[in-house]
Amino acid sequence: MVKFQQIFVLACVLAALLVSPALGKDSQILSGNMFVRFYQDHISGADGSRCPMSPSCSEYAARALKKHGPLLGWVMACDRILRCGRNEVSLVPEKWINGRSHAYDPVSANDFWWFEEP
Amino acid sequence: MRKFYYARIKPVTCFLVSWAAAGLFFFGTAILAQAETQQLVISPDMQFSYADSLYKKADYATAEVEFKRFIHFFPGDPRTMEAEFKIGMALFYQERFYDAARQFDEIIRKEKQNPFTREAYFMQSKAFIRMDNWGYAQTILHNFLKITDDPDIQDRIYLDLARLHIQASRQPGTDELDDARRFLEQISQANAKNLKAAELAALIKEARTAPQKNPVLAGLFAIIPGGGFFYCERYKDAVAAFGLNAGLMLAAYTAFDNGNPALGAVIGFVETGFYSGSIYGAVSAAHKHNHVQRVRILNREFNLGTTIDPDHQGVFFSLNHRF
Numbered sequence: 001m002v003k004f005q006q007i008f009v010l011a012c013v014l015a016a017l018l019v020s021p022a023l024g025k026d027s028q029i030l031s032g033n034m035f036v037r038f039y040q041d042h043i044s045g046a047d048g049s050r051c052p053m054s055p056s057c058s059e060y061a062a063r064a065l066k067k068h069g070p071l072l073g074w075v076m077a078c079d080r081i082l083r084c085g086r087n088e089v090s091l092v093p094e095k096w097i098n099g100r101s102h103a104y105d106p107v108s109a110n111d112f113w114w115f116e117e118p
Numbered sequence: 119m120r121k122f123y124y125a126r127i128k129p130v131t132c133f134l135v136s137w138a139a140a141g142l143f144f145f146g147t148a149i150l151a152q153a154e155t156q157q158l159v160i161s162p163d164m165q166f167s168y169a170d171s172l173y174k175k176a177d178y179a180t181a182e183v184e185f186k187r188f189i190h191f192f193p194g195d196p197r198t199m200e201a202e203f204k205i206g207m208a209l210f211y212q213e214r215f216y217d218a219a220r221q222f223d224e225i226i227r228k229e230k231q232n233p234f235t236r237e238a239y240f241m242q243s244k245a246f247i248r249m250d251n252w253g254y255a256q257t258i259l260h261n262f263l264k265i266t267d268d269p270d271i272q273d274r275i276y277l278d279l280a281r282l283h284i285q286a287s288r289q290p291g292t293d294e295l296d297d298a299r300r301f302l303e304q305i306s307q308a309n310a311k312n313l314k315a316a317e318l319a320a321l322i323k324e325a326r327t328a329p330q331k332n333p334v335l336a337g338l339f340a341i342i343p344g345g346g347f348f349y350c351e352r353y354k355d356a357v358a359a360f361g362l363n364a365g366l367m368l369a370a371y372t373a374f375d376n377g378n379p380a381l382g383a384v385i386g387f388v389e390t391g392f393y394s395g396s397i398y399g400a401v402s403a404a405h406k407h408n409h410v411q412r413v414r415i416l417n418r419e420f421n422l423g424t425t426i427d428p429d430h431q432g433v434f435f436s437l438n439h440r441f
Contacts, residue, residue: 078395079402082362086354087347091410112291113333113405 054102178208203234219245273309336404346400
């Protein structure tokens with residue numbers, strides 16, 4: 001099931017959404033990236049990275065938020081957490097990082113059907 | 119007044135000295151002549167065959183240098199264009215695709231009516247494909263198509279363009295199979311069999327009619343959490359989506375029911391994300407399923423390759439099959 005850390009990331013994103021109207025358009029807080037970076041630096045860094053996907057779910061969330069903004073980025077992050085380590089692992093290409101196999105699932109593999117890369 | 123004294127030399131001594139000088143002269147001349155006969159003069163044939171042997175041994179870096187040497191010392195030789203082309207090929211095989219493309223471009227600019235120039239167009243296009251520059255690869259072939267009158271060459275261009283579009287259709291979100299089919303239809307009946315155009319057309323048809331998942335239906339099924347994933351045959355994802363959404367809905371309901379609306383709202387907000395995410399994921403899964411099906415079929419494409427026969431100035435067609 002969903003781990004505490006993943007819920008924390010979502011709570012951070014939620015907080016970002018709540019405070020976002022008061023901030024500028026290009027703010028890091030608006031995109032939720034600041035909270036994801038905090039999670040990556042201070043929680044995941046201490047707890048250890050175990051995500052079987054590449055990019056990791058937090059990195060995927062950061063990229064989705066940056067690429068598609070807080071609303072769609074959040075939805076895509078939730079979708080990724082739901083799929084993390086299950087069927088996707090056997091369906092996507094393998095990527096080796098530091099001697100460990102990861103399922104390669106970038107943001108572009110999940111938005112290609114509606115988003116055209118510039 | 120100064121006096122000069124002359125030494126008296128005996129006739130025998132004079133005779134011996136003269137013979138020694140003559141001997142030295144003849145020996146010296148003989149040694150020089152010997153040295154001249156050992157000096158190696160490299161002919162165009164020797165240089166070209168040496169470069170070519172390196173090329174055939176797949177020592178492409180050295181072959182490139184030796185072909186350049188051939189062009190430098192024998193610029194008027196009729197094999198210069200072949201040497202130029204093989205420099206391009208050597209660069210291509212060394213995976214220096216940008217340099218190879220430039221080399222082929224030089225060949226194209228130098229001479230128009232030459233078998234190696236014709237091959238240079240195809241190879242330049244291939245070099246751009248290897249650099250992931252599909253647009254340039256297509257442009258080169260389209261330009262070549264405009265200037266060539268040879269129906270065999272035109273058919274090869276149509277085939278390469280069709281294959282380019284098929285390869286492009288392997289990329290997510292790209293569908294150029296209709297373009298590929300259009301070019302295959304332009305191949306003349308005489309060459310259609312040799313170029314396996316019918317097989318490629320059948321492959322495209324198979325990719326088009328492959329069993330697909332309807333993304334709209336997947337989205338509709340996902341109204342019940344996990345239903346969309348189940349439809350897309352992602353059973354683990356379906357169970358996870360159903361369990362998580364049901365759990366969060368129950369948690370939000372319980373929080374509201376216990377008079378804790380703040381907690382209920384937060385959980386409800388998080389649940390909204392997961393619920394939306396499961397619908398998004400289901401629609402995305404249907405698209406990904408369709409794409410994977412297509413790629414699986416297109417990867418069976420007959421891989422027709424062409425190359426120059428260096429000995430007979432002809433063109434080889436090679437047929438590979440990807441399993």
